[in-house]
Amino acid sequence: MLVLARRLNEQLVINGEIFVTVLGVGRGGQVRLGITAPKHVQIYRHELWREIQAENRDAAAPATLDAASALGQLLGPHVPSASDQE
Amino acid sequence: MSAMCAAPATRPTVHVQTLHRGLIEVPEQDLITFVSPLLGFERLVRFLIYQTQPGPMVWLQSVEDPAVAFCLLDPFAAGLDPDMEISAADIADVGAEGADQVTVYTVMVLDKDPAQIRINLRAPILVGRLTQRAKQVVLTDQRLPVRFHLRDLAKPKV
Numbered sequence: 001m002l003v004l005a006r007r008l009n010e011q012l013v014i015n016g017e018i019f020v021t022v023l024g025v026g027r028g029g030q031v032r033l034g035i036t037a038p039k040h041v042q043i044y045r046h047e048l049w050r051e052i053q054a055e056n057r058d059a060a061a062p063a064t065l066d067a068a069s070a071l072g073q074l075l076g077p078h079v080p081s082a083s084d085q086e
Numbered sequence: 087m088s089a090m091c092a093a094p095a096t097r098p099t100v101h102v103q104t105l106h107r108g109l110i111e112v113p114e115q116d117l118i119t120f121v122s123p124l125l126g127f128e129r130l131v132r133f134l135i136y137q138t139q140p141g142p143m144v145w146l147q148s149v150e151d152p153a154v155a156f157c158l159l160d161p162f163a164a165g166l167d168p169d170m171e172i173s174a175a176d177i178a179d180v181g182a183e184g185a186d187q188v189t190v191y192t193v194m195v196l197d198k199d200p201a202q203i204r205i206n207l208r209a210p211i212l213v214g215r216l217t218q219r220a221k222q223v224v225l226t227d228q229r230l231p232v233r234f235h236l237r238d239l240a241k242p243k244v
Contacts (some may be wrong), residue, residue: 005131027111040122042224044224048208048224048232049125049224051232052125052126052139052206052209052222052224052232053125053126054126055193055206055209055232055233056125056126056127056156056193056206056209056222057126057197058123059156059157059194059195059206060127060154060155060156061192077227081125
């Protein structure tokens with residue numbers, strides 16, 4: 001990991017197109033960062049990114065059709081249950 | 087073999103190995119291309135959306151990895167009407183000119199225990215209906231839960 005020390009209002013440049021500015025340093029240790037980057041660069045808080053990744057992984061676990069049909073009970077009249085067809 | 091080639095040459099077909107329907111043949115233009123990946127599945131780009139029953143639930147089958155299939159729920163078709171604000175930039179990214187050209191799906195976690203079945207309202211999947219381009223977006227509204235349990239639908243709205 002690259003470690004750099006920066007002061008208030010100082011910046012970092014990543015790849016010549018992403019600019020990170022230290023906007024504030026709080027007493028409680030909180031640091032406010034301003035980031036400008038091209039539109040295609042996705043920036044998330046790490047906790048959220050990790051949470052969504054984990055949820056996607058859970059969703060991709062081989063799911064059974066039985067589990068899918070259990071949905072009918074939860075969604076009630078909105079979803080035709082498996083027994084409504086055929 | 088020739089009997090299988092019913093589609094005209096202008097609509098080439100591909101075979102996709104699916105988790106729930108075995109090998110199926112679909113027009114290549116029906117495949118979905120992710121322009122921005124599903125988080126955690128960055129290497130998977132091409133998918134097929136198909137249904138095993140009518141209704142708001144579809145399967146999102148990876149073309150590249152037959153073992154990866156997501157169950158998606160169209161929350162609007164399911165009558166949940168979540169308060170999701172989709173940005174114009176995200177709509178443009180999937181090649182749509184307006185929200186009416188976009189289908190919104192939520193990633194669903196299925197479970198044998200119905201109480202554990204949940205959808206991700208924070209990071210829906212947008213599919214451009216005319217372009218078949220898709221992306222998973224992370225909405226900025228922090229009130230939208232990553233884990234919304236469908237059992238909570240039974241409870242009165244807050």
